[in-house]
Amino acid sequence: MGLAVHAPARAQLLYSLDTWCSLDGTKPVACRVDAIDEGEATIYRHRIGAVERLVRIREQPLVRIELWDEASRRWRTARSAAVLLGDNVLCFDGTALCVVNPNYLNSIREEKGPALAGRDTVQMTFGTDGRVNAYCYDDGCPAPPAAAGGRR
Amino acid sequence: MNAPRWSLLLAAVLAMPVPAPALALQPPASPGGGTDAEDAQWLARERGGGRRGGGGGNRRRGNHQARTGFGRTPRNLQRGNRRPSGGWSNRINADGGRRSLDRARRDWDRNRIADRGRRWDNVDRDRLRREFAGIDRNRIRDRVDRLERRDWDRDWDKVRDRYDWNDVRGDVRDAGRRLERTVNRWDDQWPGWVRPGWGLARPWGWGWYGAGVAPSWGWWGTRSVAWGLGSLATASVINAAVNQALADSRTTIVVPDTGYTLYYNSITSTGTDTISFSAGNGQTTWELTADCRQGWLNGGVPASAAQAQLLNAACQVAYGPADEAGDPGRNRTDTAPTSSSASGASPQRV
Numbered sequence: 058m059g060l061a062v063h064a065p066a067r068a069q070l071l072y073s074l075d076t077w078c079s080l081d082g083t084k085p086v087a088c089r090v091d092a093i094d095e096g097e098a099t100i101y102r103h104r105i106g107a108v109e110r111l112v113r114i115r116e117q118p119l120v121r122i123e124l125w126d127e128a129s130r131r132w133r134t135a136r137s138a139a140v141l142l143g144d145n146v147l148c149f150d151g152t153a154l155c156v157v158n159p160n161y162l163n164s165i166r167e168e169k170g171p172a173l174a175g176r177d178t179v180q181m182t183f184g185t186d187g188r189v190n191a192y193c194y195d196d197g198c199p200a201p202p203a204a205a206g207g208r209r
Numbered sequence: 210m211n212a213p214r215w216s217l218l219l220a221a222v223l224a225m226p227v228p229a230p231a232l233a234l235q236p237p238a239s240p241g242g243g244t245d246a247e248d249a250q251w252l253a254r255e256r257g258g259g260r261r262g263g264g265g266g267n268r269r270r271g272n273h274q275a276r277t278g279f280g281r282t283p284r285n286l287q288r289g290n291r292r293p294s295g296g297w298s299n300r301i302n303a304d305g306g307r308r309s310l311d312r313a314r315r316d317w318d319r320n321r322i323a324d325r326g327r328r329w330d331n332v333d334r335d336r337l338r339r340e341f342a343g344i345d346r347n348r349i350r351d352r353v354d355r356l357e358r359r360d361w362d363r364d365w366d367k368v369r370d371r372y373d374w375n376d377v378r379g380d381v382r383d384a385g386r387r388l389e390r391t392v393n394r395w396d397d398q399w400p401g402w403v404r405p406g407w408g409l410a411r412p413w414g415w416g417w418y419g420a421g422v423a424p425s426w427g428w429w430g431t432r433s434v435a436w437g438l439g440s441l442a443t444a445s446v447i448n449a450a451v452n453q454a455l456a457d458s459r460t461t462i463v464v465p466d467t468g469y470t471l472y473y474n475s476i477t478s479t480g481t482d483t484i485s486f487s488a489g490n491g492q493t494t495w496e497l498t499a500d501c502r503q504g505w506l507n508g509g510v511p512a513s514a515a516q517a518q519l520l521n522a523a524c525q526v527a528y529g530p531a532d533e534a535g536d537p538g539r540n541r542t543d544t545a546p547t548s549s550s551a552s553g554a555s556p557q558r559v
Binding site: 071072073074075076077078079084085087092094098099114115116120122138140141144145146148152155157159160161162163164165166167168169179181 | 289290292294298299301303305309310312
């Protein structure tokens with residue numbers, strides 16, 4: 058899927074990151090992340106070989122995390138998101154897509170300040186409407202992301 | 210199995226994944242008056258209270274008990290479009306990147322295992338046992354297989370709260386499988402000696418505990434005076450409580466004069482004088498050890514009268530006389546106390 062189809066004119070590339078991704082819990086492979094600021098949302102394009110996975114994160118009016126569904130060619134809300142702060146790992150829909158992205162995590166670390174200090178794991182699950190169903194930290198998380206977001 | 214019963218069973222299973230991290234940090238009720246420091250030391254061995262294993266590296270590890278943080282913490286991940294002070298990175302070291310993801314994957318796997326343990330820790334075992342008492346596993350399996358496979362992940366908390374079958378919007382098949390696993394797991398929780406007649410069935414040397422006229426624990430005299438505790442619960446009281454619990458299919462007894470419950474079915478002899486066992490306060494469960502000869506709980510002198518009562522109850526179940534221990538027909542020949550009073554008035558003999 059071509060990002061140009063979705064990116065409005067004011068889209069701005071924040072950074073490109075050569076990093077590592079894991080799809081569906083498989084072993085890490087090299088990937089490139091392009092972070093594109095679209096004004097109302099940030100799109101993260103993960104290119105793993107010929108595979109492309111898009112994640113869109115919006116803040117207004119509420120935070121929404123969405124994944125591009127190639128089959129339906131629509132954005133759909135993520136089932137879960139998880140962050141391992143110490144490892145700079147970010148996962149969506151369980152371990153369907155995991156990426157090492159210190160840029161993202163450094164950004165939210167600075168933005169949220171002490172709220173994330175000392176935290177290791179943050180997990181969120183979302184309803185079908187995209188609203189947050191639950192969030193948790195560290196040992197307060199009842200299930201690993203794969204279990205929390207593995208199905209819908 | 211009728212619908213309400215099934216829904217209750219399902220609800221019981223669905224309630225399982227609910228850990229209680231906040232509760233897990235609470236100290237137990239300590240009616241006997243142990244100090245916070247003493248209880249804190251004891252509680253340091255609380256089951257499930259430790260930090261789960263991680264991958265090391267640059268992981269940030271804060272004070273676990275200080276990190277409750279709900280309420281003040283912004284809840285959402287954000288867009289991540291604000292440039293961090295260190296600027297954007299453009300490349301991740303290959304080894305570091307792979308290591309991070311590998312570690313993450315290992316953590317997930319490890320967490321799955323740990324999570325199973327935590328779930329079980331927080332189950333109301335008594336209730337589960339009661340609910341499962343009349344279960345027909347084959348019927349469950351048949352029923353579950355017939356039901357439509359539906360998503361329930363996002364609604365499981367609602368299900369748990371409502372106990373209403375009509376509101377179950379979930380993957381019933383998976384719930385059923387969990388249920389069956391739980392049943393099997395539950396069965397595993399009962400060692401062979403935990404049955405009527407348990408006093409004789411204990412597969413280790415028993416009967417020596419309670420042979421004296423007063424606790425022979427070296428620390429007993431001064432501490433008991435300080436606590437204002439004249440006596441410990443008698444063998445007959447403890448044994449009768451276990452017998453009743455067995456009759457009720459409960460795995461716990463309430464330790465007299467305390468806020469503690471003793472998982473009597475968890476008691477295992479770990480030597481001639483020592484045991485391991487589980488106890489709780491209704492909110493948190495602990496794995497404990499005791500030396501019944503020395504009167505030690507988790508390697509030390511009990512910090513409170515309540516802890517002494519807990520120690521005594523566990524030791525009685527493990528090594529006490531079989532008098533009234535679920536074997537009313539036995540012609541007793543050991544040195545058990547002659548009192549069969551259930552009043553708890555006479556001192557426990559140790």
